[in-house]
Amino acid sequence: MKYPIIAYGDPVLRKKATAIEPEEYPHIKELVENMFDTMYAAHGVGLAAPQVGMSMRLFVVDASVFSDDEPELKNFKKVFINATILEEEGEEWGFNEGCLSIPEIREDVYRKPTVRLSYYDENWKHYEETFKGLAARVIQHEYDHIEGKLFTDKLSPLRKRLIEKKLTEISKGMVDVDYKMKFPAVKKGR
Ligand code: NI
Numbered sequence: 001m002k003y004p005i006i007a008y009g010d011p012v013l014r015k016k017a018t019a020i021e022p023e024e025y026p027h028i029k030e031l032v033e034n035m036f037d038t039m040y041a042a043h044g045v046g047l048a049a050p051q052v053g054m055s056m057r058l059f060v061v062d063a064s065v066f067s068d069d070e071p072e073l074k075n076f077k078k079v080f081i082n083a084t085i086l087e088e089e090g091e092e093w094g095f096n097e098g099c100l101s102i103p104e105i106r107e108d109v110y111r112k113p114t115v116r117l118s119y120y121d122e123n124w125k126h127y128e129e130t131f132k133g134l135a136a137r138v139i140q141h142e143y144d145h146i147e148g149k150l151f152t153d154k155l156s157p158l159r160k161r162l163i164e165k166k167l168t169e170i171s172k173g174m175v176d177v178d179y180k181m182k183f184p185a186v187k188k189g190r
Helices: 029-043 133-148 157-171
Strands: 047-050 058-062 078-087 092-096 108-110 112-118 126-132
Touching: 029 047, 029 058, 029 078, 029 092, 047 133, 078 126, 078 133, 092 133, 112 133, 126 133
Parallel strands: none
Antiparallel strands: 047 058, 058 078, 078 112, 092 108, 112 126
16 A cells, blocks of 8 residues: 655654554554555655654665665665664765655755664564665665654755745645655645
8 A cells, every 4th residue: 555655844744753662553564565665656765654644763765776886785675663873973975865755856965974773673673783875875864754854954055045946836736746745735625
């Protein structure tokens, strides 16, 4: 099952998401499957629960599309539940990012190259793991979502001003996407 993706401007994207307990979500695997379905249908490499309207600390990632550049990313498909960043290090590097909630905007974003996280997978197995390069990049972007942050927050004041109008248009649904979205500034029943 696919969910509509929540567009820029919806308050759910700005909330710090809450940790979840196994007993609260006995059907977590179904939810995770639906998130992957939603992400693949939109040709994304990551999707966080707030982007489908659920303010919980869950995101999914499939970075295997980058395996041409980084062969170790072949089959890099992972689920992150209750993730916490333990450490980020290295010299920040720029990469052109996009976001399924902010279609048609891509900007260079600077992040540290290495990230260490504590997280659980969909079987509630706990990990402490270090990720580098593009895997770290995708994880950091998705992690920002569960903290209520978006990649556009990281842009310079000039870049922010240049995309301001486009962001308003996105929130109103004035955007051409080939996946289902929910726009905060579009009134119901219209
Ligand atoms: Ni995103």
